[in-house]
Amino acid sequence: MRPNILVAALFMSAAASAQVGPVTTEPEAVPFTVGAIQMVSLRDGANILPNDGKVFGVDAGVEAVDKVLVAAGATQGQIDLSVNTLLVRLPGHVVLIDTGYGAARGLTLASLEKAGVAPAAVTDVLITHGHGDHIGGLLTADGKPVFVNAAVRMSAAEWAAVKAAPANAKLVAAIGKKVKTFAAGGAVLPGITAVDLSGHTPGHSGYRVASGSKTMLAIGDSAHSYIVSLARPGWIIQYDKDAAKTIARREALLAGLATSGETVFSPHFPYPGVGRVTKAGGGYAWVPGLPR
Numbered sequence: 001m002r003p004n005i006l007v008a009a010l011f012m013s014a015a016a017s018a019q020v021g022p023v024t025t026e027p028e029a030v031p032f033t034v035g036a037i038q039m040v041s042l043r044d045g046a047n048i049l050p051n052d053g054k055v056f057g058v059d060a061g062v063e064a065v066d067k068v069l070v071a072a073g074a075t076q077g078q079i080d081l082s083v084n085t086l087l088v089r090l091p092g093h094v095v096l097i098d099t100g101y102g103a104a105r106g107l108t109l110a111s112l113e114k115a116g117v118a119p120a121a122v123t124d125v126l127i128t129h130g131h132g133d134h135i136g137g138l139l140t141a142d143g144k145p146v147f148v149n150a151a152v153r154m155s156a157a158e159w160a161a162v163k164a165a166p167a168n169a170k171l172v173a174a175i176g177k178k179v180k181t182f183a184a185g186g187a188v189l190p191g192i193t194a195v196d197l198s199g200h201t202p203g204h205s206g207y208r209v210a211s212g213s214k215t216m217l218a219i220g221d222s223a224h225s226y227i228v229s230l231a232r233p234g235w236i237i238q239y240d241k242d243a244a245k246t247i248a249r250r251e252a253l254l255a256g257l258a259t260s261g262e263t264v265f266s267p268h269f270p271y272p273g274v275g276r277v278t279k280a281g282g283g284y285a286w287v288p289g290l291p292r
């Protein structure tokens with residue numbers, strides 16, 4: 001999600017019948033394991049967006065989106081989005097995947113504290129992409145790096161895109177020396193490989209964590225709504241910079257995940273954002289649950 005969309009959503013809340021905007025949540029830390037690797041899903045926040053045809057299913061229309069919501073047992077007129085981040089403990093590395101909104105409203109640091117991890121203990125911050133709900137937590141309210149001992153890792157294409165946006169000047173100056181880039185789809189750390197999921201942004205990356213025969217894929221913003229994005233992966237989402245490329249990637253990704261049954265971590269699916277994808281109707285559905 002992008003902050004400017006959230007502002008628009010807040011502005012419209014007075015007129016829309018559905019209750020929309022940021023949702024008050026508490027810090028939470030839910031642990032789980034993939035093979036021998038310990039992870040903790042961290043709650044950063046949550047939002048409700050109006051189903052106004054401007055973000056989800058812009059090509060399908062409000063009524064069609066409402067139909068999908070109702071068929072899934074959800075409230076029509078609104079789209080629920082969590083914001084989740086992920087702690088991954090590797091031998092010699094304490095890894096955070098994305099950082100949430102940051103000082104203004106994000107709960108990732110408080111959730112991290114619940115997990116018993118101080119920001120200075122984080123050795124690597126892996127960024128899926130450079131939107132505010134993913135990179136906002138890199139800086140303190142007064143513009144200093146939060147994770148003082150961490151390398152900040154993202155794809156070379158994403159770092160180029162972050163640097164090219166004038167709004168990121170302060171961030172780029174503060175963290176530039178900490179950034180270590182990787183080639184699309186390249187190895188990132190022992191046990192973590194990047195997956196090229198570009199389209200949502202130019203260098204958008206997923207991260208696959210592997211331990212023995214067990215794996216988990218952090219899908220970033222390849223899908224936003226656990227209902228709409230899965231039931232109708234071919235519908236345009238306004239957040240996606242390159243809509244056609246993103247749709248092709250999303251359809252291929254979901255087909256693969258439904259076949260493999262691989263554990264998925266999604267930053268915007270209902271907290272803790274862990275589960276798997278299954279085929280349903282002409283599309284897919286989310287099966288929440290920690291891996292066993």
Ligand SMILES: [Zn+2]
Binds near residue numbers: 002131133
């Ligand atoms: Zn997002």
